[in-house]
Amino acid sequence: MSVQEIEPGRRERKRAETQARIAEAAARLAGEHGIAATTVDDIAAAAGIGRATFFRHFDSKELAIATGLSDVGAHVLADVIRAVPADLGPLDAIRAAYAHLGENFDELRPMFLEQALLSRSSSVLFAWTLHLYVDWETAIAAAIEPRFGDLAEADPRPRMLGALTMAAARLACDVWVAGGGHGDLPALIQTHLTSIDLAPAHLTPGVS
Amino acid sequence: MSVQEIEPGRRERKRAETQARIAEAAARLAGEHGIAATTVDDIAAAAGIGRATFFRHFDSKELAIATGLSDVGAHVLADVIRAVPADLGPLDAIRAAYAHLGENFDELRPMFLEQALLSRSSSVLFAWTLHLYVDWETAIAAAIEPRFGDLAEADPRPRMLGALTMAAARLACDVWVAGGGHGDLPALIQTHLTSIDLAPAHLTPGVS
DNA sequence: CAGAAGATGATACTGAGTCTCACATTTCTG
DNA sequence: CAGAAATGTGAGACTCAGTATCATCTTCTG
Structure with a gap:
């Protein structure tokens, strides 16, 4: 009851945003350099997060790419x-x-x-x-x-x-x-x- | 035109047999010890083949297990x-x-x-x-x-x-x-x- | 039987995926 | 508004999946 009034939780929204950013970066990098040449480190760096955080959002590299492709x-x-x-x-x-x-x-x-x-x-x-x-x-x-x-x-x-x-x-x-x-x-x-x-x-x- | 007469090639048959043996071993071990605890080395050893040979038959550990499960x-x-x-x-x-x-x-x-x-x-x-x-x-x-x-x-x-x-x-x-x-x-x-x-x-x- | 074509195993290497821990951020509670 | 509790985060270490190479062995072809 202070700053956030309408929002359904600030954490959840940030989480969804991060997830979308990862998926977008994953699909983009995979499209540019191919799937094999795109490492999780690359994706994480492009999304501005750490490697460990990547796996807190997606079970695998390929799932992130697939999500980014189809979103x-x-x-x-x-x-x-x-x-x-x-x-x-x-x-x-x-x-x-x-x-x-x-x-x-x-x-x-x-x-x-x-x-x-x-x-x-x-x-x-x-x-x-x-x-x-x-x-x-x-x-x-x-x-x-x-x-x-x-x-x-x-x-x-x-x-x-x-x-x-x-x-x-x-x-x-x-x-x-x-x-x-x-x-x-x-x-x-x-x-x-x-x-x-x-x-x-x-x-x-x-x-x- | 010497020993093998009726068969459709001995290589192919052996390959199919090996593949089936791998899939069976993969599904059995995964069922007994769980998927995570079952390594490719375990499966290869149980099937009587080398590790490298495993990946000549299946693209991934999970595919071998899935094949064994559903065959x-x-x-x-x-x-x-x-x-x-x-x-x-x-x-x-x-x-x-x-x-x-x-x-x-x-x-x-x-x-x-x-x-x-x-x-x-x-x-x-x-x-x-x-x-x-x-x-x-x-x-x-x-x-x-x-x-x-x-x-x-x-x-x-x-x-x-x-x-x-x-x-x-x-x-x-x-x-x-x-x-x-x-x-x-x-x-x-x-x-x-x-x-x-x-x-x-x-x-x-x-x-x- | 000899050579071609393919299968195998051993080995080494990259990178995916997991785990743990210290630290930061958000939410809850009084 | 403060402190506590819960949750998110990055860093680093570790296991193992998956790939590549090479020497050796087996199967097919003529």
Whole structure:
């Protein structure tokens, strides 16, 4: 009850800022000099912290890089989903969010391509990228949950749809990168997302 | 054209055997003493090879452990899918394969639970487990591909369905582990797999 | 059987990740 | 507002993962 009034704790905010600074430095240095040539000491120095502090924020070098690479482009999806008209169903909301994110894709294209190539250049980094995807899955699931009208207790659908969304993004990105980064990535993601038809009518009754 | 006649190369077979021996030793030692307490030297010694040879077979300690953990239970899915009646559609084939694998699940339950807990006990190991899942995705996609009647060039459906299958397995396993490993894991996977209804009719026309 | 190609083990080296400790900063409490 | 408690920080030491090199041995090819 003295200096800080509105804030939700000064420590937490500083911590988040430091974390973002580390991730940004990690991704930038890895992009400039390559992953192998970027040491934790370099990243820590660039972020203005000590080496020990680095590991208090990230479990590994690769996780910091992966976080820095994707903070720019992906975790925002959950926020966009929340901002989309409330009368859209879960899947439609995701599609609308991707459409919204794709609007100024051309500006971001070079950055996206560089990040996609980098995260696929090392299997360690790719593994950590996949680990991050699980976090986003959870975030997406939480964001679309209110849009299910008939949600039972412990309903698997939000999580499954979150996983499906991230899978669509990842596989579409694979195709996009294989094509040299030309082509419309957001549209590719939408194509992937809506490619499979899992209507109950297609299930053969009696199979197990 | 002297001693080896039928074999597909002696080198390749030995290499596969060594790899399996390493993975088995890695998973066993990690299960007995924990991941942190298991060094690459230990694993190499237990597998009867030198330290340098270990890294010629696996990119990391965690990948070897993850491979050893899951070789027992999951990569076989693709083979089972191929063995299932040819007139079943892609999704039905996957469901039938899970049903088949679930038949003697009770015997394997303790092993599955131990492995699931272990792979979730360390975020590094979990990241590498996710990395393996991508390989399985690909294997599953290849196995169900012939079951799509109308497959276009570079059709995303097999890969998407592969990803969906692995997501269902992973998320169901999360729920299963959270419930203490009681409950019917194969049935949980099936529930997850068929939970989301992605019929085209549900897509609102005009949403971007 | 001889040479090519590849696998192996030993060794040395870099750097990731962990731990501990002294010190600084923030938050809590009276 | 002060002092206490809790938490964040950097520095240094240490273990071990992961890489590179080289001599030796095994497997394939003709």
